[in-house]
Amino acid sequence: MPNSTTVTEFLLTRFSDVWELRVLHAMLFVLMYVATLMGNLLIVTGITFSWKLHTPMYYFLRNLSVLDMCYISVTVPKACAIFLLDNTAISMTGCAAQIFLVVAFATVELLFLTVMARDRYVAICQPLHYPVVMNPRVCVQMTLASVFSGLAYSGLHTGNTFQLPFCQSNVVHQFFCDIPPLLKLSCSDTLNNEILIFISSVVIAGGCFAFIIMSYYHIFSTVLKFPTRGKRGKAFSTCVPHILMVTVFLSSGAAVYLKPTSSSPTIQDMLSSVFYSIVPPFLNPIIYSLRNKQIKEAAKRVMQRKLYSGER
Template structure:
C-alpha cells in the first residue's frame, strides 16, 4: 500500500438503519443463502454420486454449483453481520479479499455459463460430434482456463484498486466491497482504473454475452426444426431460463461497472449489485434442478439410499451382542 493511504478500514452501508427493516433484510438474505447452499449442494451430490450424470453437461453444472456456493458465501454472511450488529466496519485486508473473491467467482461463473451454452449448442446442433468435441480432456482444459482467467482478472482489478490512496471518507455506499464504490473514496485520479473496468466488462462480459446470444440463436433455429412440439418445448424450457439469467447477470453488472464513478447513484447501484451478486447463484439451482428430470431422479435415488442406510444402521445397533 502507498504511504499516502490513511484509511485503515471501511464502513459498509446498510439498506436501512431501522432495526425492524435490518432484521427483515438479514432474514431475507439468510433464507436466500441457505436455499442457495442447499440447492447447489444437492446438485453437486447428485452429479457426483450418480454415474448416469457423469457427462460434460453435468460436469460443468457441478462446477457452476461449487462456484455459486463460494460466490454467495463471500457476500451474504458479512452483509447479515452488518445488518444485525452495530458495527459495519471491514478491514482493509478484508475488503481487498472480498473484492478479489467477488471478481474471481463472478468471472469464472460467467465463463462457465458461456461454456455450458456452447455445450448445449454442440449437443443440439452437432450431436454426432459431441463425444469428440466435448471429451473429458477438453472439459478439464476449459475449466482450468476459466479459473486462471478469473484469477488474472481479479488480481488485476484488486491490485489496481488498492494501489490507490484512500484519504477521503471511508464509508462505502454498498453492503459489500466493490471496485466502483471504492474508486469514489480515492483522493487520486481514477481514470485509468475506470478504463480498465470498462475494457474488462466489454471484453469478458460483453464477449461472453455476445457468444451466448449467437449460440442460442443457432440453437433456437435448430430447435424450430424438431418434428414434435414436446421436443421443442423441452429444449426451450432448458435454454430460455439460462439466457435470462445470463442477461440479468451481465446487464446488472454492466450498469454498475461501466458507468463513470461520479455518476453512480447509490440506490440504483445497490439494487443492481443484488441482481449480479445474489440472484444468479440463487436461481441457478432452481433452473438446473427443479426443471431437470435427471437431476430430480438422481436426488431421489440418493435420498432413498441415505434413508435405507440409516435404517440399516439402526437395525444393526439394535442387534444384541453375543
C-alpha cells in the same frame, strides 16, 4: 494531502438503519443463502453419486453449483453481520479479499455459463461430433482455463484498485466491498482505473454475451426443425431461462461497473449488486438443474439412501 487521514478500514452500508428492516433484510439474505447452499449441494451430491450423470453437461452443472456456493458465501454472511450488529467495519485486507473473490467468482461464473452454452450448441447442432468435441480432457481444460482467467482478471483489477491512496471518507456505499464504490473514496485520479474496467468489461462480458446469444441462435434454428412439438417445447423451456439469467446477471453488473464514479451512490446501485452477486447463485439451481428430471431423480435417490442409512 492536507486535512486528510489515511484510511485503514472501511465502513459498509446497510439498506436501512431501521432495526425492523435490518432484521427483515438479514432474514431474507439468510433464507436465500440457505436455499442456495442446499439446492447446489443437492445437485453436486446427486451428480457425483450417479454414474449416469457423468457426462460433460452435468460435469459443468456440478462445477457451476460448487462455484455458486463459494460465490454467495463471500458476501451474504458479512452482509447479515452488518445488518444485525452495530459494527459495520471491514479491514483493508478483508475488503481486498472480498473484492478479489467477488470479481473472480463473477468472472468464472460468466465463463462457465459461456462454456455451458457451447456444450449445448454442440450437443444439439453437432450431435455426431459431441463425444469428440466435448471429451473429458477438453472439459477439464475449459474449466481450468475459466478458473485461471477469472483469478488473473480479478488480481489485475484488485491490484489496480488498492494501489490507489484512500484518504477521504471510508464509508463504502455498498453492503460488500466492490470496486466502483471504492473508487469514489480515492483521493487520486481514477480515470485510468475506470477506462481499464470499461474496456475489459466490454471485451470479456460483451464477448461472452455475444457468444452465448450466437450459440442459442443456432440452437433455436436447429430446434425449430424438430418434427415433434414436445421436443421443441422442451428445448425452448430450457434455453430461454438460461438467456434471461445471463441477461439479468450482465445487465445488473453493467449498471454498477459501467456507471461513472462521479455519479452519486444510490439505493439502486445496492439493489443492482444483489442481482449479480446473490440472485444468480440462488436461481441457477432452479433454472439449470432442479427442473431437470434426471437430476431430480438422482437427488431423490441420494436423499433416500441417506434416510435409509440414518434409520439403520
